[in-house]
Amino acid sequence: MTRYDQPYMPGGFQVMPPAIKAIIIANVIVFLFQNTAFGPFLTTVGALWPIGSQNPGEYTFRLWQPISYLFLHGSFTHLFFNMFALWMFGAEIENYWGTKNFVTYYFICGVGAALINLVATAGNPYPTVGASGAIFGVLLAFGMMFPERYIYIYFLLPVKTKYFVAGYALIEFIAGFGNRTMGSGSNVAHFAHLGGMVVGYIYILIRRNDGSINRMFRKFSLPKKQKGPVLWQGGADDDVSEAEIDRILDKISSRGYDSLTAEEKRKLLKAGKR
Known part of the structure; x- marks a missing residue:
């Protein structure tokens, strides 16, 4: 019998498990295409365009965009830090959960982040791109899975994961509403980040309780x-x-x-x- 404190993945712990590897490769390939003549077309059809925006013609929301936007990035720095965070926080989770469970969770967080972002940015003329919503969901899962582990901010300041994740969520919440109330021109999709964490948390609660909504609410009533x-x-x-x-x-x-x-x-x- 596989022990609880051992990775779920066959063959033991993998530094670069298959889902993480595939997602990174796919994002890099799409980014390379973004920097060719196909770039404007990919942004037009693949970015997450707000519902009710004032953009004319082809710059409109389409049903596949809550998935396709996860593979588009605005710059090499945007891509690099997203993929680094995915590997840093996601590799261990995939090893413990297994590839199928991890992939399901990743895309549920990404799509959920997109839907929340659509509500928050209705009428906005600018699209959203990037895997950050899904990655923030992965960060939330890592914080719940290893709450007492230390993360070294700037490789110097140790902070427990549970406080790091809670602090990040608070920052995104404040920044998101600050942008709306003050009309900030920030190009950071704070509500997508926060949405990925919220959707991930709800999904984890449901799965903890065998997928039963009723059981989940019964658990809330226990001390x-x-x-x-x-x-x-x-x-x-x-x-x-x-x-x-x-x-x-x-x-x-x-x-x-x-x-x-x-x-x-x-x-x-x-x-x-x-």
Whole structure:
């Protein structure tokens, strides 16, 4: 049986797992095409154009844009930092969740970010491009999965992941509403970033509770918080009682995942399997 504290991916931990590699390659290829004669066409049909904008003719929203905009970037710097963040925070998540689950989560966050951004930018004449919405969802998942791990800002200042993610979300929230109220010309899609985190959080909550909305709301009424590295597996099977799982989750909440014994990790993994 695969241990809970070991990667899910076959063959052990992969530094560059397949989904991360494929997404990076696809984004680089599209960016190269953006810098050819095809660039204006790709922006016209693939960027996320706001609904109700004043742009004439072909500069309009199309149904495929909530996906296609994820592969377009405004500059090499934009592309580089997005792909670096995807690898930095996403590789470990894909190793633990598996490629299929990671890809599903990535695109749900990206599409969800697009939909929220469309609501927030209705009537705006400028399009949105970039994978940032999906990547912010990945960042949120990393923060929930490894809340006590340290991130070194500028390679010097250590900050726990949970505080880093919460702070980033607050900054995006303030910046997004600041741009709207003050008419800022910022070209940063703050609502897409925040939308990716919000959609990712809701999706994780639902998956934690076996995909059941009713079960999710019942969990909200309980005083105990359930945290753990495997984010969306919730509920026990026939061999592990719910009381035992609650005890283990309480231990994680109070003392961290590393405080679990090997047997407790095994039970948590077994309870999380569908």
